[in-house]
Amino acid sequence: MGNYLHFFISIFALITISTSDKLPKEFEAKVIGVKDGDTIEVLYNNEPIIIRLEHIDCPEKKEAYWKRAKQFTSDFCFGKKVKVISKGKFDRYRRLIAEIKYNDKILNKELVANGYAIHFKKYSTDASYDSLESIAKQKNIGIWSQKSSINYLEQEKKKTKCKKEVFICNSTASKTYHYTKECGGLKHCKDSIRTICKEKAEKKFGRVLCGFEKN
Numbered sequence: 001m002g003n004y005l006h007f008f009i010s011i012f013a014l015i016t017i018s019t020s021d022k023l024p025k026e027f028e029a030k031v032i033g034v035k036d037g038d039t040i041e042v043l044y045n046n047e048p049i050i051i052r053l054e055h056i057d058c059p060e061k062k063e064a065y066w067k068r069a070k071q072f073t074s075d076f077c078f079g080k081k082v083k084v085i086s087k088g089k090f091d092r093y094r095r096l097i098a099e100i101k102y103n104d105k106i107l108n109k110e111l112v113a114n115g116y117a118i119h120f121k122k123y124s125t126d127a128s129y130d131s132l133e134s135i136a137k138q139k140n141i142g143i144w145s146q147k148s149s150i151n152y153l154e155q156e157k158k159k160t161k162c163k164k165e166v167f168i169c170n171s172t173a174s175k176t177y178h179y180t181k182e183c184g185g186l187k188h189c190k191d192s193i194r195t196i197c198k199e200k201a202e203k204k205f206g207r208v209l210c211g212f213e214k215n
């Protein structure tokens with residue numbers, strides 16, 4: 001009996017794996033959950049599939065507009081039968097990367113057009129998303145309407161733009177930065193050693209390259 005049970009569990013596991021591995025490029029599925037503006041859950045062939053919306057990035061939890069982005073996605077598709085369009089690719093969290101279509105509208109694009117998501121340039125080169133983002137910025141809507149000098153999304157972008165990381169001694173007495181952690185100039189640091197962007201070291205902290213590494 002135990003052997004039979006084992007057999008059926010194995011078969012079930014195989015079926016489960018093969019269903020998500022052989023997903024058609026387009027399929028219809030019912031939206032059964034909205035986790036974030038850019039992450040939803042659908043039911044396809046009685047199997048739940050988590051979908052990460054392609055090309056875009058919505059605010060994270062605790063960030064401004066997170067709730068509104070989630071609400072927008074919810075209003076757009078929760079409980080409805082949508083068309084899932086994908087290249088069959090999953091991200092590292094096993095979420096299917098896809099576009100969601102309902103009533104001839106693409107949710108991913110609607111989110112960007114309404115200022116509830118940015119075009120995720122790190123993973124997408126689709127120019128149509130770029131134009132939608134530019135228009136939303138010009139209109140000052142959604143995340144682009146924040147008057148505060150620090151727009152967190154711009155900040156996020158700057159973070160990913162760091163071209164060169166350097167090391168600094170956290171002590172306020174230190175006026176330099178270093179290319180290597182092993183640099184002799186860091187040996188006498190009595191504070192912690194931080195890794196920061198070279199640009200930030202220079203512009204924000206007014207640091208200069210240490211004498212040992214100048215040549």
Ligand SMILES: [Zn+2]
Pocket residue numbers: 177178179180183184185186210211212213
């Ligand atoms: Zn140095």
